[in-house]
Amino acid sequence: MPDAESQDTAVLKRRIHIFVCTNSRPKGSSLPCCADRGGRELLATFQSEFARKGYPSGLKISGSTCLTTCQQGPTVVIYPEGIWYVGVTPGDASQIIEAHLTDGAPIQRLLAPDSVRIW
Numbered sequence: 001m002p003d004a005e006s007q008d009t010a011v012l013k014r015r016i017h018i019f020v021c022t023n024s025r026p027k028g029s030s031l032p033c034c035a036d037r038g039g040r041e042l043l044a045t046f047q048s049e050f051a052r053k054g055y056p057s058g059l060k061i062s063g064s065t066c067l068t069t070c071q072q073g074p075t076v077v078i079y080p081e082g083i084w085y086v087g088v089t090p091g092d093a094s095q096i097i098e099a100h101l102t103d104g105a106p107i108q109r110l111l112a113p114d115s116v117r118i119w
């Protein structure tokens with residue numbers, strides 16, 4: 001029988017946290033922002049899809065401030081894998097849930113290319 005510490009570790013390993021950038025910038029800013037590109041609608045779509053289908057155990061989804069890939073946003077990051085998706089639309093949320101989170105197959109067309117600077 002596992003001890004309490006190993007049970008806690010197992011729980012931590014199962015935890016999935018999705019960050020969806022909803023950052024906004026003032027008009028006239030030199031950088032684009034995910035809020036202007038549909039980041040808030042994307043977060044709302046994820047939340048409504050999970051509400052409809054049920055939240056997987058250990059999953060948390062949060063809106064976030066800038067994730068630094070502003071030119072390619074909206075940006076979504078999924079931990080603990082550290083998968084970065086860019087250019088994500090509300091129409092992609094269902095595929096990310098089904099293919100990535102359910103089947104374990106990241107969506108290749110949405111992966112941040114190596115040329116994207118994550119700082």
Ligand code: FES
Nearest residue numbers: 021034067069070
């Ligand atoms: S504003 Fe979304 S990544 Fe910077």
